[in-house]
Amino acid sequence: LSERLSGVFDRLTKQGALSEEDVKTALREVRVALLEADVSLPVAREFVKKVQDQATGQAVTKSVTPGQQVVKIVHDALVDTLRGEGDPGALKIDNPPAPVLMVGLQGSGKTTTTGKLAKRLKEKEGKKVLMASLDVYRPAAMDQLAILGTQIGVDTLPIVKGQSPVDIAKRAKQQAMLGGYDVYMLDTAGRLHIDEVLMDEVEQVRNVVEPRETLLVVDGLTGQVAVEVAEEFDAKIGISGVVLTRMDGDGRGGAALSMRAVTGKPIRYVGLGEKMDAIETFEPDRIAGRILGMGDIVALVEKAQETIEAEQAERMMKRMMKGHFNMNDLKMQLEQMQQMGGMQGMMQMMPGMGKMAKQVEESGMDDKIIARQVALINSMTKKERANPALLQASRKKRIAAGAGLQVSELNKLLKMHRQMSDVMKKMSKMGKGKMLKQAMK
Ligand code: GDP
Ligand code: MG
Numbered sequence: 001l002s003e004r005l006s007g008v009f010d011r012l013t014k015q016g017a018l019s020e021e022d023v024k025t026a027l028r029e030v031r032v033a034l035l036e037a038d039v040s041l042p043v044a045r046e047f048v049k050k051v052q053d054q055a056t057g058q059a060v061t062k063s064v065t066p067g068q069q070v071v072k073i074v075h076d077a078l079v080d081t082l083r084g085e086g087d088p089g090a091l092k093i094d095n096p097p098a099p100v101l102m103v104g105l106q107g108s109g110k111t112t113t114t115g116k117l118a119k120r121l122k123e124k125e126g127k128k129v130l131m132a133s134l135d136v137y138r139p140a141a142m143d144q145l146a147i148l149g150t151q152i153g154v155d156t157l158p159i160v161k162g163q164s165p166v167d168i169a170k171r172a173k174q175q176a177m178l179g180g181y182d183v184y185m186l187d188t189a190g191r192l193h194i195d196e197v198l199m200d201e202v203e204q205v206r207n208v209v210e211p212r213e214t215l216l217v218v219d220g221l222t223g224q225v226a227v228e229v230a231e232e233f234d235a236k237i238g239i240s241g242v243v244l245t246r247m248d249g250d251g252r253g254g255a256a257l258s259m260r261a262v263t264g265k266p267i268r269y270v271g272l273g274e275k276m277d278a279i280e281t282f283e284p285d286r287i288a289g290r291i292l293g294m295g296d297i298v299a300l301v302e303k304a305q306e307t308i309e310a311e312q313a314e315r316m317m318k319r320m321m322k323g324h325f326n327m328n329d330l331k332m333q334l335e336q337m338q339q340m341g342g343m344q345g346m347m348q349m350m351p352g353m354g355k356m357a358k359q360v361e362e363s364g365m366d367d368k369i370i371a372r373q374v375a376l377i378n379s380m381t382k383k384e385r386a387n388p389a390l391l392q393a394s395r396k397k398r399i400a401a402g403a404g405l406q407v408s409e410l411n412k413l414l415k416m417h418r419q420m421s422d423v424m425k426k427m428s429k430m431g432k433g434k435m436l437k438q439a440m441k
Helices: 002-011 020-036 041-055 066-082 110-125 139-152 165-178 196-209 224-236 254-263 284-292 295-321 327-339 342-349 354-362 367-378 382-386 393-403 407-430 432-440
Strands: 098-103 129-133 183-187 213-219 241-245 267-271 279-281
Touching: 020 041, 020 066, 020 254, 020 284, 041 066, 041 254, 066 254, 066 284, 098 110, 098 196, 110 129, 110 139, 110 183, 110 213, 110 241, 110 267, 110 279, 129 139, 129 165, 165 183, 165 196, 196 224, 213 224, 224 254, 241 254, 254 267, 254 284, 267 284, 327 367, 327 382, 327 407, 367 393, 367 407, 393 407
Parallel strands: 098 183, 098 213, 129 183, 213 241, 241 267
Antiparallel strands: 267 279
């Protein structure tokens, strides 16, 4: 994807707002890229349409190309789509003992993930966890979980040979109640492919324990297959979330997007290796970066935006903090405002000026008014500019006449100056560092 996209984007080097043509060209490639990253066709199509509407007409940040900007927009839209509601890492495990059912195909990483989550619950939330293997088909499966349990210091249900998965689930539930466990995790058996027997079995277990969470574990490298698996499990069993494993590999993560779009179920965790702490709460921007394979460009655009905002804020601060704020400063400010998209735009960026921006809006002040204000200031003498307190009635009349305007307009200007001085005094007290931070929020 990267090469293909950069090729197109290199051609989009002119600055300014994104034209419809820019966006279309870039998005054609984005769509191919999504498909290559295993995103399903309808999902890719719908996604591209959404981005197209968003991107057209957006201003291009200075120092990045339109192409890079489109990538950023696509990235943000991906993050938006991938993000579920609430905190993906917060498992519903109140009302102990809370059953957590782990389902998925064989080899997807269920047993490993069961151990990882148990360890997290124990260490991060201080929960008392019981794990039970319901895998009666592979002789080593139960031992595998028991070994993990010893390794991470989490109890496992004692192994009793010859029991059915449902019987084991019942035993686990009882043991969890008797033993005062907060959570009991049921690690089910998988098959290489979805089949009726597997589904029926998991369904029975579900009916017996009524899990608080049913987590589907899918191999992040399997792409489109993962989406089908998610659909089927959700339809038959009902899942509350997905754990994507093997994201430490070179999987594109496109399955995540499709899965989210198709099932509407949140991705909760990402497995990043075989070790017991190689698991993280799902973070949409990481996967988005993977899908696009262009994390560096996204970072670049973000950086450019931040730098520009910081530069603007800092320049303005410096000017305002310089000594007292007289008419010369105000004039400079006004001229600056004209360059920066008018008063309101600028004031909204300044701490403590939101209210004034509103007043400005209400008074219908626009850029023409700024020009008149500058004319008023030009009509003042040097002394008057340095010390606006000198302005008594006769001087006001002279100044207004000089600018060809009414005294009432001059009064408005003076009022605005007073208000701004007040704000500035407050800001000086706050200290510069704090102010800058606030300005950039
Ligand atoms: P199960 O059949 O679904 O229970 O799968 P297992 O938990 O036994 O995992 C199968 C294999 O995948 C094991 O060798 C695990 O160590 C490995 N595995 C599980 N999760 C991850 C992961 O996130 N990354 C990597 N690289 N390997 C994993
Ligand atoms: Mg297993």
